[in-house]
Amino acid sequence: MSRSPSLPDRPRLDLDPDMTPEERLEALRDHFEQIVEVNDELESQLDAAKDRRRSLTDDVDRIERENEMLKTSSLYIATAEEVTDDGVIVKQHGNNQEVLTEVSPSMRERLEAGDRVAINDSFSVKEILEGEKDARAQAMEVDGSPDVTYDDIGGLEAQIREVREAVEEPLINAEQFREVGIEPPSGVLLHGPPGTGKTMLAKAVANETDATFIKMAGSELVRKFIGEGARLVRDLFELAADREPAVIFIDEIDAIAAKRTESKTSGDAEVQRTMMQLLSEMDGFDERGEIRIIAATNRFDMLDRAILRPGRFDRLIEVPNPDFDGRTRILEIHTEQMELADTVELSSIAGKTDGLSGAELASLATEAGMFAIRDQRTTVTEADFDDALEKIEDGTEGGSVPVAFA
Numbered sequence: 327m328s329r330s331p332s333l334p335d336r337p338r339l340d341l342d343p344d345m346t347p348e349e350r351l352e353a354l355r356d357h358f359e360q361i362v363e364v365n366d367e368l369e370s371q372l373d374a375a376k377d378r379r380r381s382l383t384d385d386v387d388r389i390e391r392e393n394e395m396l397k398t399s400s401l402y403i404a405t406a407e408e409v410t411d412d413g414v415i416v417k418q419h420g421n422n423q424e425v426l427t428e429v430s431p432s433m434r435e436r437l438e439a440g441d442r443v444a445i446n447d448s449f450s451v452k453e454i455l456e457g458e459k460d461a462r463a464q465a466m467e468v469d470g471s472p473d474v475t476y477d478d479i480g481g482l483e484a485q486i487r488e489v490r491e492a493v494e495e496p497l498i499n500a501e502q503f504r505e506v507g508i509e510p511p512s513g514v515l516l517h518g519p520p521g522t523g524k525t526m527l528a529k530a531v532a533n534e535t536d537a538t539f540i541k542m543a544g545s546e547l548v549r550k551f552i553g554e555g556a557r558l559v560r561d562l563f564e565l566a567a568d569r570e571p572a573v574i575f576i577d578e579i580d581a582i583a584a585k586r587t588e589s590k591t592s593g594d595a596e597v598q599r600t601m602m603q604l605l606s607e608m609d610g611f612d613e614r615g616e617i618r619i620i621a622a623t624n625r626f627d628m629l630d631r632a633i634l635r636p637g638r639f640d641r642l643i644e645v646p647n648p649d650f651d652g653r654t655r656i657l658e659i660h661t662e663q664m665e666l667a668d669t670v671e672l673s674s675i676a677g678k679t680d681g682l683s684g685a686e687l688a689s690l691a692t693e694a695g696m697f698a699i700r701d702q703r704t705t706v707t708e709a710d711f712d713d714a715l716e717k718i719e720d721g722t723e724g725g726s727v728p729v730a731f732a
């Protein structure tokens with residue numbers, strides 16, 4: 327810090343009684359000039375001091391802001407790896423940095439190895455993230471033996487054929503692919519409107535190949551597990567390797583693989599990291615063994631084309647809303663267990679339901695059953711289907727899409 331400049335000496339007036347009036351006048355003039363000089367000097371010192379005060383005030387404001395930011399600054403997510411006598415070893419997510427840190431005795435009592443914790447810049451454990459212990463379990467749906475079969479899927483014969491060829495064959499006849507010397511498609515992307523059977527297709531392939539079905543929803547990765555997307559994608563592939571043969575199903579992939587937008591918010595950076603992790607997992611996937619990847623989207627137009635390059639999601643399968651035959655078959659499937667009146671013509675209902683998805687047709691069947699129950703009947707009539715259709719159409723017009731009962 328610079329020292330304050332010293333004050334100028336106060337001018338002295340020495341008047342000798344023996345002085346002539348002229349000499350006295352001269353001395354007074356000199357004294358006056360000295361006073362003016364000192365005054366100028368003091369004024370310039372005052373200006374400098376004011377400048378300095380302004381700059382110090384700016385510094386104080388800046389430090390106060392920084393202090394405020396530090397007090398409210400983000401915490402990082404880490405896993406407590408080991409609780410030792412010397413402290414706790416935590417591993418920060420994202421950069422995998424491991425540090426030994428101290429915790430308060432009360433926190434230490436509650437902390438167990440494997441807990442997810444929030445740490446600050448100096449790695450102090452600020453919080454134990456209860457209930458979120460196993461993000462991996464929450465973010466992924468693992469089904470060792472899904473019970474959906476191809477027969478449960480209506481109206482998607484061509485899509486079933488393509489999925490079988492792209493996913494099932496390479497899993498069952500891996501050796502044959504090697505002998506012929508061709509690479510099976512890396513990933514399959516199912517795209518089409520919501521509720522058309524994309525998830526069912528992925529589950530049916532896993533069922534048919536006795537593979538574990540592992541589902542992860544892209545939207546959840548970016549909404550619920552902020553800051554952990556990339557790690558969870560890595561975990562997903564690790565889990566699939568542990569459980570092979572496995573079918574990885576990434577639903578709503580558009581949430582992590584949308585075209586890059588102009589904005590550069592931290593949220594975008596995080597989504598970007600998650601997508602890069604997915605791409606790198608897929609690119610390093612030659613030695614993957616018996617793992618196949620299926621992704622699904624309702625927003626094909628939004629996808630970043632990088633994920634469609636060869637070696638990534640290079641087999642595109644469109645899964646549209648069902649046509650007339652498809653709707654008839656879906657209605658057959660979903661009314662199989664229902665007591666229908668002999669007069670019910672499913673083809674007639676299919677004729678009235680153009681534009682409805684498989685999920686909406688499933689919902690229609692359930693709603694029709696509800697109308698019969700309300701009327702205390704055990705047999706469902708075509709009028710029940712008409713009432714149900716009206717209700718579903720009202721719901722759709724109001725903006726809410728009916729929920730399908732799987």
Ligand SMILES: Nc1ncnc2c1ncn2[C@@H]1O[C@H](COP(=O)(O)OP(=O)(O)OP(=O)(O)O)[C@@H](O)[C@H]1O
Nearest residue numbers: 479480520521522523524525526684685688730732
């Ligand atoms: N083609 C179909 N055949 C029979 N049932 C179907 C069909 N499509 C959808 N359904 C019914 O709708 C439910 C939801 O379908 P599914 O989850 O497979 O759709 P999705 O295309 O994955 O939807 P989203 O894009 O919203 O995730 C299924 O459990 C089933 O009851």
